[in-house]
Amino acid sequence: MSNIILETKDVVKKFGGLIAVKNVSMQVKEGEIFGIIGPNGAGKTTLLNSVSGVYKPEEGQVFFKGENITNQGAHVLCRKGIARTYQIVNSFPRMTVLENVKIGSIFGSAIPQDDDAKAREILDFVGFPLPVDTIAGNLNTVQLKYLELARALATNGELLLLDEVAAGLTPGELTEFIELIKRIRDRGITVITIEHVMKFIMTICERIIVLNYGEKIAEGTPEEIVNDKLVLEAYLGKEHAVEAE
C-alpha cells in the first residue's frame, strides 16, 4: 500500500451560521491524481482553503506527510510542500512572467532557488507560449492559468492543489492540459484537483470524492462515482435521478 501524503479528519469550516465544510475526511495517496467534485457551493474551494492554510478549520485535523498541519499559515505550508492555484486566477499583475514564477522559487521552496534558469525551466515545462519578460497584467485568462501553475510548480511542492484550472479551456487546450497534468504526476507530484469538466475528471483522476452541501457523499473511482445514486441525485435533483435510472 502506498503512503498517505494528505489526510483530513472530520474537518469543519463555518462562515457565520453557514457550515461550508461538514466533517469531511479523506486520504490522498502519494503520487495519485485525486479529484474533488460537487455542485456549485458544495464547499470544494473551502475544503482546499482549509487544507492549504488560507482558512483555519473550526474542527478536525489536517495531516501532511504524517505531520499535523492544522492551523499553520499558508506561507509555511507552501514551503513544506503544498502548492496551489486559485479558482479565480491570481497573479502579480505589474511583474513580468519570469518574476511571477521567481516569487514561487525564491519564497515558496524549502531551499530558495534564485536563478532565472529554474524559473525558465518551469515555464518551458508548462509550455508557456510568451516571452518571459511579458507583463503579467497583459495576459489572457488561459495564459494566466498556466502562469499560476508555473508559479505553483516553482515552489517545488510535493502536493499540488488545483481549483478548476480546466474551466473555460477549449477542447484542444483541454487535451494539452490533461497531458500536462500527467507529466506533473510523472515528476512525482501528487495532484488534488477540483473540477467541473467531466472529461477531465474521468480521464485523469484515479479516485474522486463528491461533496454536496459541505458533506462528503461518495468516494471511489470514476466508474464507481458515475453509477452512484446519491451523486446523480446531488447533480440532477431527486426526481430526475430516478428518471435517469
Next chain:
Amino acid sequence: MTNLQSILNKQNTLSDNKFFKLLGVSPFGVAVFIILALSPLFIDDQYVMHLLISSLMFGALAIGFDFTVGFINIVNFGYAAFMGVGAYTSALLVSRLDLSPVLAMLAGSILAAILGFLIGLLTLRLRGMFAAIMAWFFGITLMSLAANMVDLTRGHLGLNVPILFPGAGRDAYFYLILGITAVTYIVLRKIINSHIGLAFRAIGQNIEAARSSGVDSTKYRVFNFTVSCFFAGLIGGFYAFFVGVLTPAVMHTRVTVEILVLCYIGGRGSLWGGLLAAFLVIPIFEYLRPLMEIRLIIYGLLMILVMIYYPGGLAAVYAQLVDLIRDMLGMKSKSVTG
C-alpha cells in the same frame, strides 16, 4: 553612431559597472548628486539654498513614504507623526540631556522605527484602506500626545531647538540633508532591489497569491513599516534643527498628505519620483506662501490631475521618454532605474 546614442550606450555599460550596481544608482543619479553637491559654490542667494534644503527634505520624506505605498501598497497616513517623533526626540535629547546631535537624531530614528514596528503589528491583519485608517489614528494619537505633554514639548507654544551649526550659513544644513537623502535613497534602493523588495511587490500586488507562494507577509510588512519610519524619524531630526521651533503641527495629517502628493506626482514604486517632484513642487509652493490657505486644495487638484492623466507619474513619463529616444535611435529598449 549619433552622439545621443553613444551617450545612451555609455549609460548602459556604466549601469552594469560594479560601483553603480553596488550603490543601486544610475550614472544619471550620480551626476545629479554631484551637480547638487557643487551647487552651493555657485548659489549665493540664501533663499534659494533654503528652497533646495526644503526640497531635499520633503523629497527624502517622499522616498521613505514610497517605500511603503509604492511597494506594499499601504498608505501610512500617520507618516508625518513618525517624522515628528524623530524631531521631538532629537530636539529634547539635545536640549535637555546635552546629547550630541548625531546621537540624538539616531535615537529619534530608532524610537520612530520602534513605533513603526508597532504600527506594522497593529495593521497586520488589515487590508489597504483599513490599514491606512489605523495608521492615521495612530498618527493622530501621537500628535495629541505631543500637544498635551506640555511639560516636555511645550505643546502648541512651540519647542525651541538648539542651533546645530552656530555661525554657519545654510550650506552646512544643505550638505547634511544632501547626505541624509543620499543615504536614505541608497539604503532603500538596495532593499528594494533585493529579494525583500520582490516580496514587498508581491504583497502589494496580491497578498493572497503572495502568501500561497511562500511569502511571509507578516514579516515583510512589519519590516517595511519599521524601515520606513526609521527614515521618517531621521529626517524629522534634521527638520527639528533646520526649522528651530517645533510644534505638534509638524505631525499633522496635512503634512502626510503633502508627502503623499509628491509621491503620486513622482510616480509610485519608483522611489526617486517623489524626490524629483519635490524639486518641482516645493519651490512653487514656497513662492505661493501667501496662498497657504488654499495650498491643500491645489495639492488635491494636482493629485487628481496626475491620477487621471499620468497615473504612473513623472517616473512613467521618464521611462516613456527614454523608450521613445531608444526607439528613435533603433535601439533595443532597456528600462533604466533612477
